[in-house]
Amino acid sequence: MTEYQIIGRIIGAFALAGFLSYLLTPFVKQLAARLGAIDTPKDDRRMHRKPIPRLGGLAIFLGFLCTLLLFGEFSAQMLSVMLGATVIVVLGIFDDIMALGAKLKFLVQIFAACIPVCMGGLRIEMFTNFNPVSDSFYFDLGIFAIPVTILWIVGITNAVNLIDGLDGLAVGVSSIAAITMLAVSLLAGQPLIAIIMAALAGACVGFMPYNFNPASIFMGDTGSTFLGYMLATASIMGLFKFYAVISFAVPFLILGLPIFDTFSAITRRLAEGRSPMSPDRGHVHHKLIDMGFNQKQSVAILYAISGTLGLAAVVLTSSGEMKAMILLIAVLLVLAAAICILYSHEQHVHDAAGKEQEHGKD
Helix, strand or coil, X not given: CCHHHHHHHHHHHHHHHHHHHHHHHHHHHHXXXXXXXXXXXXXXCCCCCCCEECCXXXXXXXXXXXXXXXXXXXXXXXXXXXXXXHHHHHHHHHHHHHCCCXXXXXXXXXXXXXXXXXXXXXXXXXXXXXXXXXXXXXXXXXXXXXXXXXXXXXXXXXXXXXXXXXXXXXXXXXXXXXXXXXXXXXXXXXXXXXXXXHHHHHHHHHHHHHHCCCCCCXXXXXXXXXXXXXXXXXXXXXXXHCCCCHHHHXXXXXXXXXXXXXXXXXXXXXXXXXXXXXXXXXXXXHHHHHCCCCHHHHHHHHHHXXXXXXXXXXXXXXXXXXXXXXXXXXXHHHXXXXXXXXXXXXXXXXXXXHHXXXXXXX
């Protein structure tokens, strides 16, 4: 394909996926009401105050799939990825209707991850070698490539699902990640990955008008797990094939927000003696709400963080290795400072609330 053909297909895929997703969402909303896929607020983790249909991710999936059939190229590996994605979507539909158990969902997600890994040969085979005395740029994972790849797919699938706590948050962060992967794929000379990401970003953007605060429909686990699954598999097909430090840093930067939130949730729950799969109200978006930001402001802040990380990933792929290392260190330092400020503010609020209760008792 010529450069103009590639750009034309990318624009066409983005536009068609967006149009189909936008067109299908009202029909999916009606279907959700008939099937009883309704999210009823029943605890303080939920930010909405009235029942809202979920299952909106089905419109995203159908818009993406139809676009891919027209603009994509289906290799054996891509077919295995879409087969696994279909398993994830079917699981999400049942979960949005019946609220399945965490263990069952986890097992099915592992099965879905195994499909492209075992049938399509999708593997993270090498990591950047950080050993300064070694002559090799890469560390070959060998027999550990399969479990590491499955862990990455299942981890990112659930990471995107976990940040789906505010109107428009998960779909917006996913669209930013997809657009970033699109740009990086073009810089790396991978037009097919770019077209896939254009279709995914378009499907997300088409759904956004219905999902912005106040949302009229949620994408549910059907959408959040599908987006996580596609971002995870696409990163393996493209981003883990870069040279030296970039092969490790780029996918972690692009998906940095959901990865951080998931890691924080797991460590927090384990430290409290709870299951890492148990729900709570300690995610990053909850902390922003507790700090006094409203939903729109909190989502805008997290969009800005995702966009900054995405921009850093693009710069990494277009700069020399030394510049890339300096940029990566700078981004990590800024994130570390932001995390410290966030948690110190939360502790201050908690201490102040404790003192008010003590004064109330006196």
